[in-house]
Amino acid sequence: MTQRIAVIPGDGIGTEVMPEGLRALEAAAKKFGIDLAFEHFDFACCDYYAKHGQMMPDDWFDQLKDFDAIFYGAVGWPDTVPDHVSLWGSLLQFRRQFDQYINLRPCKLLPGIKSPLADRKPGDIDFYVVRENTEGEYSSVGGKMFEGTDREVVIQETVMSRHGVDRVLKYAFDLAQSRPRKKLTSATKSNGIAITMPWWDERVEAMSGNYSDVSVDKFHIDILTANFVLHPDWFDVVVGSNLFGDILSDLGPACTGTIGVAPSANINPEGRFPSLFEPVHGSAPDIAGKGIANPIGQIWSGAMMLEHLGHAEAAKAIVDAFEAVLAEGDASLLTPDIRGQGTTETLGQAIAQRL
Amino acid sequence: MTQRIAVIPGDGIGTEVMPEGLRALEAAAKKFGIDLAFEHFDFACCDYYAKHGQMMPDDWFDQLKDFDAIFYGAVGWPDTVPDHVSLWGSLLQFRRQFDQYINLRPCKLLPGIKSPLADRKPGDIDFYVVRENTEGEYSSVGGKMFEGTDREVVIQETVMSRHGVDRVLKYAFDLAQSRPRKKLTSATKSNGIAITMPWWDERVEAMSGNYSDVSVDKFHIDILTANFVLHPDWFDVVVGSNLFGDILSDLGPACTGTIGVAPSANINPEGRFPSLFEPVHGSAPDIAGKGIANPIGQIWSGAMMLEHLGHAEAAKAIVDAFEAVLAEGDASLLTPDIRGQGTTETLGQAIAQRL
Numbered sequence A, B: 001m002t003q004r005i006a007v008i009p010g011d012g013i014g015t016e017v018m019p020e021g022l023r024a025l026e027a028a029a030k031k032f033g034i035d036l037a038f039e040h041f042d043f044a045c046c047d048y049y050a051k052h053g054q055m056m057p058d059d060w061f062d063q064l065k066d067f068d069a070i071f072y073g074a075v076g077w078p079d080t081v082p083d084h085v086s087l088w089g090s091l092l093q094f095r096r097q098f099d100q101y102i103n104l105r106p107c108k109l110l111p112g113i114k115s116p117l118a119d120r121k122p123g124d125i126d127f128y129v130v131r132e133n134t135e136g137e138y139s140s141v142g143g144k145m146f147e148g149t150d151r152e153v154v155i156q157e158t159v160m161s162r163h164g165v166d167r168v169l170k171y172a173f174d175l176a177q178s179r180p181r182k183k184l185t186s187a188t189k190s191n192g193i194a195i196t197m198p199w200w201d202e203r204v205e206a207m208s209g210n211y212s213d214v215s216v217d218k219f220h221i222d223i224l225t226a227n228f229v230l231h232p233d234w235f236d237v238v239v240g241s242n243l244f245g246d247i248l249s250d251l252g253p254a255c256t257g258t259i260g261v262a263p264s265a266n267i268n269p270e271g272r273f274p275s276l277f278e279p280v281h282g283s284a285p286d287i288a289g290k291g292i293a294n295p296i297g298q299i300w301s302g303a304m305m306l307e308h309l310g311h312a313e314a315a316k317a318i319v320d321a322f323e324a325v326l327a328e329g330d331a332s333l334l335t336p337d338i339r340g341q342g343t344t345e346t347l348g349q350a351i352a353q354r355l
Ligand SMILES: CC(C)[C@H](C(=O)O)[C@@H](O)C(=O)O
Pocket: A191, A192, A222, B087, B246
């Protein structure tokens, strides 16, 4: 059975790391006899916007909806298109319209990558952030009053639904239950954000009734970010709202030194719509065009995509391959961000060869 | 001229660190000939709630409004009163009703305190977080619909005003301008929170026109938390909304290893109402009653209070005193959280003696 992948490189270094992502996928597909068909799309990027005045064609939904997955690079080029325009015109549309209500991001201390935290070694940090990905603080409801005057007031509504929150909690509890430590941490701020967040706590409490074997704790987001730095070993699965999950899934990889290599899976668990896999890093205008972007974020995203498509063994082989190349630490192959003298291509090739 | 201070120990370790905060203040007052009068209050704590069914008497505002400052310990005892009840019934009331619209928190790597970050030494990290302290995400507007059913929706509104935001930005720009590096960083999330946050960016942009000598940058809150860990030396003055400032002012002290000793100043800059000074740490039920809480947060808050009251020299003397005790590192005096075998009292006494 052929699985069809929509390939969208996007902007900046997205176009540079995508070929290496595909190279690793092709190598793994060959090795494990997986039948993947890639189809390339030139929209959902700022070049497309420059030509058409919008980020995507009107029929983007129909063009993409029957794919088995979307493999995305990075989007954004603030010099030509403001970020909220490019993002709300592409990535955030995918997440919502394809109901990719789970954003799953691993935080893992890898061999050969220097953590900014003192005295931590591979194995010490290994957890997932599960982020609500369609509602919450990322709302489009609100507006301005007395605009442009001294009385100006600006309002934006955080909108949470039982439907939206419970399904994310269920996913997070299921994930925690499947892992050896069986531990779930909820990100809250019920002491300050006193309408939505105490209710979030109640939903966590209610859901935990179905998972007596999962141990649950919660932290307010302020002290939780502190604990990511102070006690990253405490965490197994961390679940948060759209905004809190966003923050934690940048901070977590930063603590493991992997902000440039972390992957992100935007998942519609029921498979009613395609899920989307992308590196956490953005389009990185500062290093775009130099061929030195680290391709591991794209490659790791590809591994998460394979796992989602039912190829767990192939996914693991990809992760093993880049971990082996990192552990070996041949500086001539590695990109400059991880203290090498190589290029996007040398690192991508080394990983593909390992497979 | 006598300056009148309202003293409110609050809950848990608040009652244990307060005497040491007062001891340092009294020593400094004596040395510098400052005339302080302390008056003690037993409300704004959960004991009071247990007796009266509310956190404060109805006339709390009138009782406190003519003081020159409020010196607060910590509030909260979740076993008896839910946090959002105790906080919205005390601290958050003070901040709003006394229009303490600035929350100022130093993040400083101190001698003798171990940072969780690798390879950082005292001097490397030294910045302020300026937090909007009365509006924004901490709103009381919103509610529930279809409560208790599968269709349940919960909404909370973030409310920002030009009045509220501009005055905080002005304070932050003034502060940046007064410091050698003259650098301001704005916390935003205009790519995702697409109504309030692009507007926040515009206000920063507009205000920066009045401060041509201050260099300004901005980061989205997700990558900003990452940069606190990766590049804490980049920052001089960081300004954020109520929620973002809350997060950053826990994360910053965590990165310097000082989460247990950091102070917090809730300021009404015009002096129309009393400002409030409190340690960042909470009531810490887990160690309350043992006499081992670190009193430096309370003492440092006292120093910020003196500075606010016009006694900069005395404030500096207090900071110098605890830095000297920390640098000396006599473990028999230090509290367990900073690897000592002493108590709240031994550490408090050592600092007061230094003065
Ligand atoms: C206790 C809580 C409501 C408070 C806040 O979020 O403002 C605290 O975290 C703080 O930072 O002072």
